[in-house]
Amino acid sequence: MFDPKIKILVVDDMMTMRKIVKKTLTEMGFSVFEEAEDGQKAWAKLNEHLDIGLIVSDWNMPNCTGLDFLKRVRSDTRFRQMPFMLLTAEGDMAQVREAITAGVDNYCLKPFTFDSLKEKLEQVAKKRAA
């Protein structure tokens, strides 16, 4: 699993979902978070806080979607290895394929439990450690 001291960027246009994600991650032992409401603001945060070590982002957001944000992150050499997980309420396979092609590490379906999010994060950590 990731180091509990890692700084996590939580991206979602809904305050409630950011709160749910942070609460769940806090229960896993993480405690350092940055937040953003869409992909544009997330990109600014990422450049402002270069010590961010993991991104957990919603998919459907105004201005810049999670997928657009992912593509932007992967297009920058500084963040090419940044662990990136997408959250979505829709398990549309075409969308998932597009995200995988764009370089997402994993995705988690909403609604999610503590266990399901933890399992997905562990998979990301394992993949990045390999």
Add this chain to the structure above:
Amino acid sequence: MSCFKIEETEQMVKIYFPKALDAVVGQEFADCAQAWMLRPAQYFVFELKETQSIDREFYHAVIHFKTMIKKDSKTILTTHLSQELLKQIRADGVEQVFHPIADIGEFIGGKKTGSAKDNGLNVEFINPFLSATVKTLEVQCKTKVKALAPYLKKAVAPNIAIVGILPLASNGFTGSIVLCFPEAVFLKVYENMFGEKHQTISAEIEDAASELLNIIYGTAKADLNTKGFDFKKSLPTVLTGEKMNIRQSGIKPAVVIPFETELGLFFVEIEFEKTGEVKSV
């Protein structure tokens, strides 16, 4: 021995009233009401088919009872009130206390008001919304819910304080899905989600209602789109206020799915109109 005969189901306590409602009966009502209030049912149905007179002194007991159950978002409904007594309670300004209705099925998923199927919405369509709502509330909100029988909307659900509305559009269909919560029920859902107690609905609480509707819709949409529908992305609007009523724009009445929680009922209303042929369904 009590002069009130009662019948009880999961949703309602039906109380049969005697011929004359006076101060003595009012006292007895007040004594019995202490126990009735503890029942989990959402509705207290006053059956007045035998009742011929109501003294003004009797009102006090009912008003007090109404005040007490309102805290738990529960409601009084009165049936078979004679025209004469209806005129009397109107003149005395207590009609809202008794809440007379013609048909309790209008409120409690009654078969008399028609089924969801009568609206052209079949189980294949409704079930994804039903299961998405149960899953979302149980997984994301740690709130145990039980879906009750869907029915056609003929009247306003009582004490709705927070409403999330999401327009829907798919090939061959247009409509909306509406999530309706009494204040106490949604505040408890929020408490279950975050362990935070709130006394009133705030912007933070409204955001939560909006997000829940997003998740419910997203989950149902994914399921429905595998059956040939083509639901698009949609953004919810949340409204708050006292005793809200959402009137859908369609010609057909909305299908209401009531959900039971430990604190009372909440409702999902689905309204749909066919605008053309649905592809591959």
